[in-house]
Amino acid sequence: MIDIPFLVSVLNRVGGVLKEVLFPTQCLVCRSFFPGGAAQCINLKNPLQRLKNLGPDTMLPGIWAHNNFVSAEHANNYHGNIQKTFGTLMSPFLCATCSASFLPVESPMCSKCGIVFKSRQGEDRVCGHCIEAPKSYGMARSAGVYDQSLMSVIHCLKYKGKIQLTPPLGTLLFNAFIRYWDPKHIDMVIPVPLHERKLRIRGFNPSFLLVRNWPRIFEMLHGHLPVIPVEKDILAREKWTAPQTGLGRKERLQNIKNAFAVKDTSKIKGKKILLVDDVYTTGATANECAKVLLKGESKQVDVLTLARAM
Numbered sequence: 001m002i003d004i005p006f007l008v009s010v011l012n013r014v015g016g017v018l019k020e021v022l023f024p025t026q027c028l029v030c031r032s033f034f035p036g037g038a039a040q041c042i043n044l045k046n047p048l049q050r051l052k053n054l055g056p057d058t059m060l061p062g063i064w065a066h067n068n069f070v071s072a073e074h075a076n077n078y079h080g081n082i083q084k085t086f087g088t089l090m091s092p093f094l095c096a097t098c099s100a101s102f103l104p105v106e107s108p109m110c111s112k113c114g115i116v117f118k119s120r121q122g123e124d125r126v127c128g129h130c131i132e133a134p135k136s137y138g139m140a141r142s143a144g145v146y147d148q149s150l151m152s153v154i155h156c157l158k159y160k161g162k163i164q165l166t167p168p169l170g171t172l173l174f175n176a177f178i179r180y181w182d183p184k185h186i187d188m189v190i191p192v193p194l195h196e197r198k199l200r201i202r203g204f205n206p207s208f209l210l211v212r213n214w215p216r217i218f219e220m221l222h223g224h225l226p227v228i229p230v231e232k233d234i235l236a237r238e239k240w241t242a243p244q245t246g247l248g249r250k251e252r253l254q255n256i257k258n259a260f261a262v263k264d265t266s267k268i269k270g271k272k273i274l275l276v277d278d279v280y281t282t283g284a285t286a287n288e289c290a291k292v293l294l295k296g297e298s299k300q301v302d303v304l305t306l307a308r309a310m
């Protein structure tokens with residue numbers, strides 16, 4: 001007699017192997033082909049659920065710690081965890097070598113702007129730049145260093161339009177959010193806007209795409225975290241500016257000055273805002289947005305970016 005379930009499982013396995021041989025995944029960064037990418041492909045619509053299924057080792061350590069799902073000791077082992085999380089999230093796109101080149105942002109860093117100090121000794125403190133030119137925002141933090149694989153995937157997203165990268169990158173960003181903020185102390189998330197013309201040319205705003213999935217994550221964690229709205233139409237970029245890339249610190253400040261405006265100040269009055277962007281370079285953009293939001297009487301503006309240029 002034929003054992004049907006056994007036959008099905010064998011056929012499935014053979015199918016999986018054939019699929020890997022016939023359609024290996026090409027790494028977005030180094031272009032090499034690697035096996036397993038498709039097989040362990042994350043459900044892109046729900047990368048968080050996939051991580052949850054993998055357990056606390058690869059699951060967003062911040063969320064896990066927040067809910068006492070793991071010991072504090074485990075949560076403190078952030079470096080290993082966040083690297084593993086990055087590897088899991090990016091497994092459909094990056095080979096293991098490229099995934100391993102991800103560098104999380106770690107202490108000691110500037111308690112204000114989040115820049116990582118070269119010396120790996122000592123505690124977090126305010127850096128010289130922030131003392132010289134005080135920032136308008138409260139604090140800025142990032143998920144990873146703007147280098148190697150993280151830099152490459154951000155370029156793929158922004159300049160090659162690989163928007164399929166936004167659910168895993170958005171989940172990584174959410175992980176950083178939970179690590180540094182108590183969600184109870186944030187009232188709304190505002191992505192840094194693009195100028196309307198730029199939005200038409202590019203077709204999407206990467207900063208918004210990074211937080212577009214957040215409401216779904218809040219929904220999934222229903223009861224554990226407050227639901228924070230993502231507001232993409234409150235802040236507008238009204239001045240057409242030259243790209244900040246390639247400009248020095250002073251030119252960046254000059255270039256971005258008066259570029260933003262708040263459309264409806266009644267919506268931000270007294271609110272604690274988390275401003276989100278893809279990359280923090282000199283902080284000129286984030287600081288300019290914070291100035292405008294605070295002028296509109298928001299209570300506090302903090303900044304979260306996916307990557308931090310060092």
Ligand SMILES: [Zn+2]
Pocket residue numbers: 027028029030031032094095096097098099
């Ligand atoms: Zn690679």
Ligand SMILES: [Zn+2]
Pocket residue numbers: 110111112113114115126127128129130
């Ligand atoms: Zn600083």
